[in-house]
Amino acid sequence: MPDDLWRDDIVTWSEQQSDRLRRLRAGERVNDLDWDHIIEEIESLGRREIEAVRSLLVQAVLHLMKLHAWPGHPAARKWRVDAADFLIQAQDGYRPSMARSLDLAGAVGYARRRLPVQRFTTPAQDLPPLGAIPLAALADPAFTLEDLEAALFPPA
Structure with missing residues (x-):
């Protein structure tokens, strides 16, 4: 997944990623999760x-x-x-x-x-x-x- 959306529009990026995570939790096969940035964002929440x-x-x-x-x-x-x-x-x-x-x-x-x-x-x-x-x-x-x-x- 390109870094552009994460850099340019974090709100849209987060909405898309949370939707994909919900779909993954529901059992759907989802291949386009931006794992590196998801991990980075979760870590930064606590900070x-x-x-x-x-x-x-x-x-x-x-x-x-x-x-x-x-x-x-x-x-x-x-x-x-x-x-x-x-x-x-x-x-x-x-x-x-x-x-x-x-x-x-x-x-x-x-x-x-x-x-x-x-x-x-x-x-x-x-x-x-x-x-x-x-x-x-x-x-x-x-x-x-x-x-x-x-x-x-x-x-x-």
């Missing part, structure tokens, strides 16, 4: 789910960092609300099988690298060294934004 959770967690951490870097900013209340929402969404998308692939330390590092690009009229306050995100932040729905904040910004 995309992990990346979505990581991205939401990065957003939660970044918003907490902004709260600590600019504590008196007029948007501080919104940052806290948004951070809580990002954490809840990350928890909702999290699956225990992600634990072995989700780089929590890397998420904190990435959020930290993004903080300097935030531009406000007042300079940022220095942040202390950050703690780690515990896996409970995602695995335990009772884990709150306040718990995440305490983990990231432990008392000195």
